[in-house]
Amino acid sequence: MLPWKACTVGDSMEQIDTPSLILDLDAFERNLSHMTRLRGQMRLRPHAKSHKCPEIARAQIAHGAVGICCQKLSEAAVFASAGITDILVTNQLVGERKLRHVRELAQTIRLGVLVDHAEQIRSLGHVMAGSHHELDVYVEIDVGAGRCGTTVEQSVVLARKIHALDGIRFAGVHAYHGGAQHLRKPYERAAAIRFAAARASQARDAIESVGMTVPIITGAGTGTFWHERDSGVYNELQPGSYIFMDRDYADNEPDAGEARFEHALFVLATVQSRPAPDVAVIDAGLKASSVDSGMPAVYKRTDLKYVKASDEHGVIKIGSQHGLSSSAKISDATTGHGLQLGDKLMLIPGHCDPTVNLYDEIICVRGGKVEAIWPISARGASL
């Protein structure tokens, strides 16, 4: 709830008040197209928890996505209000108030949810009883992340329970390996997804062995999706961060055959203090760029290192050895020492999802100008 706008359409980058969330439209569009090529024959259901922005969901669907994932029911309700008609909430939903909204939302869109416990199925069956619109229910299996999800054996039990109830429909298996996405080494990620795909295929075989079909096996993230694509097991991919590419994803060592996505999301910040020759303080701290996955990087400024975030300040160390060759050190250090009050820097957030969740709007730029301002309509939709 800002009392004034950070900018208006047509402004130059220099005119944008800071800190502000910036989308480089050219890079974003290249990322969209790149994913369209890379997904091959797979269904693409991008995760909207990364962006919470209906304009972006519409762009993904225009690029061939079958729908979106959300992580929260209230998030899904916001996207449904914005006209998105096929949403999988990749989460277990518990609580009377929430379940009433499940029923309501399932009347207006194709809605899917996850279960990993018989009690969730009983509740969903209870709330959906007598509904004219079935709810898609996926059994989540634990494929190595050690968070939610059930065993292969239990997945059969749960699938049959879903099948036995009116108002809910067994839609498939959810097999997302969150823990694999940021394993730094390519062979670690490959091994993790081999394990996940084996579990998913075991669950599929076990469920099919009792005479049911498994329409969808869904999962995958930006760090691994080409492994799921090539697994012969999955038929739907859920990457979210590929549109933005945060610092944490960029820190993964790339696979030989993996095409990299471009950084498209930034936090624009301003130098507000120069307390020492080798230190600049900027106006973007941890309320402007989430630090749960580490500090942001400074875009195209290898001479600058974001070393410390407090709530509303970021401390930038200038010059010295930020992984540079010695010749680069000297010239960059010279550049860095020239940082002036009022200079603007572009930060690459450590983690895009919680960073986007700090802002009401994303400022879309192209050719150095503000082309559009998109509302982050599901910002704060945590219920």
Place this chain on the structure above:
Amino acid sequence: MLPWKACTVGDSMEQIDTPSLILDLDAFERNLSHMTRLRGQMRLRPHAKSHKCPEIARAQIAHGAVGICCQKLSEAAVFASAGITDILVTNQLVGERKLRHVRELAQTIRLGVLVDHAEQIRSLGHVMAGSHHELDVYVEIDVGAGRCGTTVEQSVVLARKIHALDGIRFAGVHAYHGGAQHLRKPYERAAAIRFAAARASQARDAIESVGMTVPIITGAGTGTFWHERDSGVYNELQPGSYIFMDRDYADNEPDAGEARFEHALFVLATVQSRPAPDVAVIDAGLKASSVDSGMPAVYKRTDLKYVKASDEHGVIKIGSQHGLSSSAKISDATTGHGLQLGDKLMLIPGHCDPTVNLYDEIICVRGGKVEAIWPISARGASL
């Protein structure tokens, strides 16, 4: 922007949809009164970056605060719109768009800002020239935190530059030691504030030696304010977190003479999955409770440990040795294993400020019922 309300006034705690931000009104009010006693003869100007909530600012002023601090100009504008008339923005403000708003806001309230560089003074003087309402300008000195702030010697130069310009008024010295607030040992905090107070008194003496007066020496936080109070140097205190008390502040080892504040701010969460006998997954991850200062604690459940946060999930380890005696371990572990889907837990956020900034509303409870719902009007006001 939630598509539905988490609760309505009069609901029981059990009826609140989760995750939600909860204020225990009784504990909050005791914290307010406690600070009124502890501040003694000092001016109290609580920091509103912790709560971003006009209702809370009004309660603080009703308890004797002279005004509030904000950390962002846009935050101050929100509070000004809500009727708060005396605000110190404890920050350097740089950028043309921001400075125009400084002038506007200074017409409607008593506004203060910080400087630590001659260029900021020049810009403020330029924008305030010809204004009918003077802007209070404080020189920030670095008292050990190593962030913004100038030296004692330079503070004299800056004070004189402020004094020389129309439209701005030298209001005093800002001497906040952020780095001291979470030093765990009482003697570490005491030593840090002795150093800070020495620097502040040197700055005061140096500025007075050129014939100026130093009306206000302001600083202090919840972790140290009684040291500033007793320093003989400061005359204004800026604590913010005392109203809420997060886990990080509670982890400080208490001073012998220090009265502790109570936990009053919580994130209410629901058990959504029980993937293993010793694991529960709740619906509150790092978008519900900021983890920049570590994981939240589980209130009054020493048998439960919040071990891992992903965006929208929290992993709770049940039982075992969470700092308990062996007899307590057994009974608590038994309790923990009884956790059911749908059970609610109260989390004590690791860090209150960025946690509050995730929510649009704070749900105020007393006696197990929702008594009020207060808007967090300055949520997201980062400009």
